[in-house]
Amino acid sequence: MHRLVFVFLAASVCTSGADAPPTPSPVLVELFTSEGCSSCPPADTLLQRLDGAQPVPGAQVIVLSEHVDYWNHAGWVDPYSSHTFTDRQSGYSARFGLQSPYTPEMVVDGETEFLGSDAHQANRAIGKARGRQKVPIKISGLSFENGGFRAHVETGALPQKLGNHKAEIYLVLALNQAEAQVQRGENQGRHLTHVAVVTSLRKIGTLEKGKGFAQDVQLKIDRQHQGSLRTIVFVQEPAEGRVLGAALQSISVEKVSGIW
Numbered sequence: 001m002h003r004l005v006f007v008f009l010a011a012s013v014c015t016s017g018a019d020a021p022p023t024p025s026p027v028l029v030e031l032f033t034s035e036g037c038s039s040c041p042p043a044d045t046l047l048q049r050l051d052g053a054q055p056v057p058g059a060q061v062i063v064l065s066e067h068v069d070y071w072n073h074a075g076w077v078d079p080y081s082s083h084t085f086t087d088r089q090s091g092y093s094a095r096f097g098l099q100s101p102y103t104p105e106m107v108v109d110g111e112t113e114f115l116g117s118d119a120h121q122a123n124r125a126i127g128k129a130r131g132r133q134k135v136p137i138k139i140s141g142l143s144f145e146n147g148g149f150r151a152h153v154e155t156g157a158l159p160q161k162l163g164n165h166k167a168e169i170y171l172v173l174a175l176n177q178a179e180a181q182v183q184r185g186e187n188q189g190r191h192l193t194h195v196a197v198v199t200s201l202r203k204i205g206t207l208e209k210g211k212g213f214a215q216d217v218q219l220k221i222d223r224q225h226q227g228s229l230r231t232i233v234f235v236q237e238p239a240e241g242r243v244l245g246a247a248l249q250s251i252s253v254e255k256v257s258g259i260w
Contacts, residue, residue: 005013006048010190011055022058023259024054024058024059024060024130024131025058025059025060025129025130025131025134026059026060026062026134026137026245026246026248027056027059027060027061027062027108027109027126027129027130027246028062028064028108028109028110028162028232028234028243028246029047029050029061029064029106029107029108029109029110029122029126030063030064030066030106030107031043031044031060031063031064031065031104031105031116032066032068032089032101032103032104032105032106032107032116032193032247033065033066033067033081033103033104033116033210034068034069034070034072034078034081034103035067035071035076035078035080035081035180035182035185035187035192036071036072036074036075036076036078036081036185036186036187037071037101037103037104037120037186037187038186040103040104040116040187041187041190041192042104042117043103043104043106043115043117044065044104044192044193045115046066046106046116046117046119046122046193047063047116047117047196048193048194048195050122050126051063051088051195051196052195054132055123055166056123056126056127056138057189058130059126059127059129059130060248061126061138062232062234062246062248063196064172064196064198064232065080065174065194065195065196065197065198066074066082066085066088066089066198066201067080067081067085067197067198068081068082068085068086068101068103069081069082069083069085069086069087070086070101071103071185073187074185074186074223075182075184075189076120076182076185076188078185079176079180079193080142080180080197081197081198082170084201085198085201086107087100087203088103088201088220088240089101089120091239091240092105092110092113092240094106094240095148095239095240095241096113097203098113098158103116104116104220106118106119106121106122106125107222108125108126108129109125109129109132109228109242110240110241110242110243111125111126111129111131111141111235111243111245113165114130132215133159133161134244134245134246135155135156135157135159135167135176135207135235135243135244135245136155136156136245137153137154137233137234137247138153138154138155138245138247139151139152139153139231139233139247139248139249140152140154140233141216142249142251143180144221147220148218148219148220148221148222149173149215149218149219149220149221149229149231150216150218150219151171151216151217151231152214152215152217153169153171153204153213153214153215153216153217153233154212154213154214154236154247155207155212155213155214155233156170156212156245157165157178157209157210157212158207158208158209158210158244165208165209166206166207166209166238167207167235167236167237167238167244168203168205168206168207168236168237168238169203169204169205169206169207169213169233169234169235169237170201170202170203170224170233170234170236171200171201171202171204171217171219171231171232171233172198172202172219172231172232172233172234173198173199173200173219173228173229173230173231174196174197174198174199174203174229174230174231174232175194175196175197175199175229176192176196176228176229176230176250177189177193177228178193178195178197179192179193179194180192188247189254193236196230197230198253199221200217200219200221204217206231207235207258214252228249228250228251230248230249230250230251231248231249231251232246232247233246233247233248233250234246234247
């Protein structure tokens with residue numbers, strides 16, 4: 001018989017009392033990267049540092065590593081790449097008025113983009129984003145059944161002051177850690193490591209002005225992606241606009257007696 005042991009790690013700790021520090025404001029940091037790009041490893045390292053060190057006081061940095069597929073022709077097929085992320089980056093490029101997508105590119109809360117290895121710009125953009133009012137999001141009821149992932153997602157309503165009439169809600173599954181020994185291409189011979197590698201990015205609903213959102217969500221998980229995961233939910237204006245809220249929950253999955 002195959003069984004799984006689950007440990008769910010909350011994204012934040014609730015405190016009480018008059019002197020309790022304020023809850024950190026969630027800030028979504030997306031890195032568009034590729035194992036076929038020789039300029040990307042420093043950006044991958046920066047993303048790991050943002051995830052681990054949480055260097056900006058008052059901000060809960062929630063990172064996503066989105067591997068594009070347009071470098072796959074250059075001798076190395078990135079095993080984590082997807083055209084979904086290329087399309088998402090192209091949407092940002094159009095919105096920011098760029099001539100074309102590039103790697104590594106970092107996007108903070110859907111509002112600021114810059115070279116993905118620029119730590120100064122990253123800290124500055126995160127510091128700016130932490131002060132904005134965000135839509136509250138709660139992820140609960142996480143479980144795995146028959147190779148699928150299930151969660152319950154709730155959000156608050158769009159704040160009146162944001163001026164938004166509608167926003168989109170996305171659910172992400174990401175590998176906590178990933179690595180590869182690159183055999184060909186610009187990074188030939190290098191051992192690369194990544195954090196929060198997105199394996200699934202799915203729109204799960206729409207948030208309308210004055211209304212909250214509550215829904216059970218179920219996703220299939222590829223066998224190759226079973227292991228230590230995290231799930232992220234974020235609310236974003238249509239057409240890769242501003243990110244209006246985000247939440248993260250890590251999932252430690254210990255596989256016992258074989259595979260699902």
